Amino acid sequence: MSAATSEPTIVYGPKVNLDGVPNKYAGTPVVPWTPPEPGIDNLGINSIDTFAVPGVGEYTVAFDGWVRVVRSEPTDSEWAGAEVYTNLIEMKMVGHSEELGTITVTLNPTCLSAGQIRTPFDPYAGEGPSAKACRMAVGCIFDVPKMGMKLFNKEPIILTIDDVRSIPPAGAPGKGQIYRMLPLSDMAHPEREPVAYLTSLRFNMGGYLDKESM
Amino acid sequence: MSAATSEPTIVYGPKVNLDGVPNKYAGTPVVPWTPPEPGIDNLGINSIDTFAVPGVGEYTVAFDGWVRVVRSEPTDSEWAGAEVYTNLIEMKMVGHSEELGTITVTLNPTCLSAGQIRTPFDPYAGEGPSAKACRMAVGCIFDVPKMGMKLFNKEPIILTIDDVRSIPPAGAPGKGQIYRMLPLSDMAHPEREPVAYLTSLRFNMGGYLDKESM
Numbered sequence: 007m008s009a010a011t012s013e014p015t016i017v018y019g020p021k022v023n024l025d026g027v028p029n030k031y032a033g034t035p036v037v038p039w040t041p042p043e044p045g046i047d048n049l050g051i052n053s054i055d056t057f058a059v060p061g062v063g064e065y066t067v068a069f070d071g072w073v074r075v076v077r078s079e080p081t082d083s084e085w086a087g088a089e090v091y092t093n094l095i096e097m098k099m100v101g102h103s104e105e106l107g108t109i110t111v112t113l114n115p116t117c118l119s120a121g122q123i124r125t126p127f128d129p130y131a132g133e134g135p136s137a138k139a140c141r142m143a144v145g146c147i148f149d150v151p152k153m154g155m156k157l158f159n160k161e162p163i164i165l166t167i168d169d170v171r172s173i174p175p176a177g178a179p180g181k182g183q184i185y186r187m188l189p190l191s192d193m194a195h196p197e198r199e200p201v202a203y204l205t206s207l208r209f210n211m212g213g214y215l216d217k218e219s220m
Numbered sequence: 221m222s223a224a225t226s227e228p229t230i231v232y233g234p235k236v237n238l239d240g241v242p243n244k245y246a247g248t249p250v251v252p253w254t255p256p257e258p259g260i261d262n263l264g265i266n267s268i269d270t271f272a273v274p275g276v277g278e279y280t281v282a283f284d285g286w287v288r289v290v291r292s293e294p295t296d297s298e299w300a301g302a303e304v305y306t307n308l309i310e311m312k313m314v315g316h317s318e319e320l321g322t323i324t325v326t327l328n329p330t331c332l333s334a335g336q337i338r339t340p341f342d343p344y345a346g347e348g349p350s351a352k353a354c355r356m357a358v359g360c361i362f363d364v365p366k367m368g369m370k371l372f373n374k375e376p377i378i379l380t381i382d383d384v385r386s387i388p389p390a391g392a393p394g395k396g397q398i399y400r401m402l403p404l405s406d407m408a409h410p411e412r413e414p415v416a417y418l419t420s421l422r423f424n425m426g427g428y429l430d431k432e433s434m
Contacts, residue, residue, distance in 0.1 A: 016230055018374050019403065020413050058341040081413075091413065126400050127272040127419050139400055143375045160232050161357045161376050166399055183399040185380055186340050186353055189233065199234050199295075199305065205341050 012115075018143035018162050019120025022078045022093045032214045038172045039136060041080030041088040047174045048074050048220055050212025051099065057106065058187065058203045059153075065106050066206075071099030072220055077173065086125070086136055090173055094119040094144055107152030114158050117145025121165070123173055133169040140167040140175055148190065157190040157202055167211060175211055182207025226329075232357035232376050233334025236292045236307045246428045252386045253350060255294030255302040261388045262288055262434055264426025265313065271320065272401065272417040273367075279320050280420075285313030286434055291387065300339070300350055304387055308333040308358055321366030328372050331359025335379070337387055347383040354381040354389055362404065371404040371416055381425060389425055396421025 023044070030045040052070045059065070074096040080088040099111040113119055121142025129137070143162035150157060167180040182188075184207060189200035237258070244259040265287050272278045288310040294302040313325040327333055335356025343351070357376035364371060381394040396402075398421060403414035 020411065064341060089413070122403070122414075124401075127278060127417065128400055141399070141401070161378065164375065164399060183397070185378060185397040186342055186355070187338075189336070197234065199303070200336075203341065 014116055014118040016116055016145065017118040017120070018145070019093075019118070019122065020078075020091050021118060021120070022076045022091050024076055024095070027076055029217075030214060032216045034214050036172045036174065036176050036213075039085045040172070041083060041085055041090065042077070042173055044077055044079050046074055046076045046095070048072065048215050048217070049174060049176060050215050051097075051209060052212065053099065053182075053207060053209035055101070055182075055204060056206040057148075057190075058205045059201070060203075063105065064205065065103050067101040067103045067106065067109055069099040069101035069109070069111060071097065071111070072212075072215055073097045074220075075174065080173075089122060089124040092121045092123065092142060094121070094142060097146075106150055110149040112147050112149070114145035114147050117162070119144040119162070123170055123175075130168065134171055136171075137168070138170040140170045140178075140180075141165070147193065155201065156193040158193050158196075159188060159190055159204070160196075161188060163188065163204070163207065165207075165209065176213045178211050180209045180211060182209070228330055228332040230330055230359065231332040231334070232359070233307075233332070233336065234292075234305050235332060235334070236290045236305050238290055238309070241290055243431075244428060246430045248428050250386045250388065250390050250427075253299045254386070255297060255299055255304065256291070256387055258291055258293050260288055260290045260309070262286065262429050262431070263388060263390060264429050265311075265423060266426065267313065267396075267421060267423035269315070269396075269418060270420040271362075271404075272419045273415070274417075277319065278419065279317050281315040281317045281320065281323055283313040283315035283323070283325060285311065285325070286426075286429055287311045288434075289388065294387075303336060303338040306335045306337065306356060308335070308356060311360075320364055324363040326361050326363070328359035328361050331376070333358040333376070337384055337389075344382065348385055350385075351382070352384040354384045354392075354394075355379070361407065369415065370407040372407055372410075373402060373404055373418070374410075375402060377402065377418070377421065379421075379423065390427045392425050394423045394425060396423070 126139040340353040
């Protein structure tokens with residue numbers, strides 16, 4: 007782990023330019039079927055995560071917080087052909103569990119958490135005809151003081167939102183694409199076997215936040 | 221990319237000891253419900269992968285080849301509690317497509333492709349009562365000379381086998397856990413946007429191979 011360095015060593019997708027890109031807060035219009043100019047979206051988020059700790063138990067925790075996502079210039083001014091690349095540049099979510107105590111989730115600075123919004127190759131029957139798919143690969147740190155550990159994922163957590171009709175997909179439900187279990191390691195001993203597993207993650211992307219509430 | 225270095229910079233799980241671990245070839249018994257001593261399994265594999273190339277088309281290709289997987293000392297001598305960690309140390313699969321030509325898949329040396337076999341937290345109704353789940357996070361290179369490109373994945377491909385009743389799970393079907401699309405980048409321009417996507421992957425783990433057929 008090299009959390010102290012400023013450049014991530016694990017890069018999950020294209021780096022999105024931050025220079026001169028304006029922050030977007032509460033009051034920013036979200037226009038359906040329209041690729042927006044680049045921006046840094048400051049959005050609410052909440053999620054329900056389930057953690058399995060082998061030999062101890064399985065715990066479901068509700069988290070609430072915010073994210074900052076930078077969006078690229080769309081590849082096309084028309085919605086149908088536009089792709090937008092995203093980087094998750096900051097995150098803070100806090101959850102409380104009787105057994106695990108207070109858990110704080112932030113980004114792992116070792117990773118560039120990156121994603122994209124594009125037209126899927128397999129449109130679902132239930133989706134609008136021009137709906138897009140949003141996906142992001144994320145490296146997190148779960149600080150669990152009661153366990154005396156900061157947990158992190160070596161495989162990215164793939165967060166997805168389907169049926170995307172606006173950018174950002176504010177207010178949309180999403181899912182962490184976890185198949186049965188995703189290993190979590192202890193940052194103090196990253197080379198060792200996993201100490202816990204994420205077994206489920208569902209989230210809701212919130213709307214734009216006030217600058218003051220970040 | 222630093223494919224020339226011998227130590228991987230992206231590590232998907234615990235490194236498994238290779239020193240003194242024997243190679244296992246055709247004739248090695250596979251004993252159900254029994255954690256085996258450490259070994260390097262030389263196994264056949266075949267898979268059916270679908271690639272989407274934006275603006276060009278979607279192509280399904282059948283691959284055939286082999287893998288070498290090193291297994292750790294089981295954490296328990298009894299099947300029920302045993303966990304086994306694995307590293308995919310070598311792979312070669314070749315497939316042919318009319319449109320994409322011959323495609324050769326090997327491991328990305330930048331990544332330590334790693335996984336594990338353990339009792340799942342969510343046993344399926346259809347699985348044996350003591351069946352385990354096998355998963356591995358893999359970094360690949362898809363050499364596609366007809367495209368003039370070597371493609372690689374920045375997010376690991378998660379290969380899973382369910383209902384595992386022996387180690388190795390020789391002869392078992394498995395799946396790449398791809399949700400809609402997994403981006404593939406061009407090794408010549410790793411910082412650029414993806415040039416293709418893996419949209420589906422199904423595989424069959426074969427049995428032990430003769431040394432001569434590797």
